[in-house]
Amino acid sequence: MNIQKFKNFINEHNYLRILKDFIKKILFWISLQKKINKLNKTNTYLKQFYGNNQKVKLNLGCCDKQDRGWINIDIDKKFNPDILDDVTVLSCFKDNCADEIKSAHLIEHLTYEDTLKAFKNWFRVLKKGGILSIECPNLDKCIDMIRSEEDSEKIRLGFVGIFGDPWAIKKYGILHSHKHGWNPKTLRVELKNIGFVDIKEVKIEETYRYCNQKYERDMRILAKK
Known part of the structure; x- marks a missing residue:
């Protein structure tokens, strides 16, 4: 059988379409199983915290700084977080399930639009009265540091606060560059628009x-749902 006859045979019996459909089904079930495994892992951690009457505390964008007593979440599997998830979505978590959410040096790595999406989902996941803690570079302080005329180190660390640490970007990749800057005023405005209250700098x-x-380059903002 020559090549053309073989192609005609395949087309005539729709074997190629059948094979494509079969592969699609396999990929669908693999994807579904991954989602189920992720949800099972999340439920295991939540049961552990609920069973011990512990507060459910989420440490978002944990990187290699994972805290005991917290559920450490990151999108990068090389850090081996407790839960692998997109911290702007928190797809593994139901509404009103967390007592505290901590975001330390995370939001500067997100675009403005992704940060607002994250705020909405963090508000969704927090219980009524739950606390959100955000720590990040203070853009106002960074600008003041850059304006220094004599201290080269101060200028450099000001630029790092705005654009990201070249060492971290080289080691961990482009995800560790900075995409947007914040000061206390802009954070208060956006958090208030989402529905947070008792917003204060600490x-x-x-x-x-x-x-x-x-x-004293960085800032920390607390807000309550």
């Missing part, structure tokens, strides 16, 4: 960062 937690030890 002392930062990540004081170990050199940019904060010397220049």
Whole structure:
């Protein structure tokens, strides 16, 4: 049988279409199984916290800084988070299930649009009265640092706050570049628009960062649902 006859035979019996349909079904079931596994893992963690009467606390964009007592979530599997999920969506979590959400040096890595999407989903997942903590570079402070005329280190760390750390970008990839900047005023406005209340600036937690030890570059905002 020559090649043309073989092609005609395949087309005549629709074997190619049957094969394509079969592959589509296989891929669908693989995708479905992955989603089921992800949901099962999430439920396991939630049962663990509920069973011990612990608060459900989500550490979003945990990277390699994973905290005990928190459910550590990241989109990058190389960090081996407790749950692998898109932190702007939190597809594994039902409405009104979390007591606290922590976002430390995450939102500067998101676009403005993705950050607003994240705020809406974080509001959705938090219980009534739940607390949101956001820590990130203060754009106002970064600009002031760049305007320094003598301190080259201060200028450099100001630029890092705006664009991201070149070392981290080289090590972890382009996801670690900065895509949008915030100051306390702009964060308050957007969080209030989503529905958060009692929005206030408080002392930062990540004081170990050199940019904060010397220049107090970053900010931390608390908000309540």
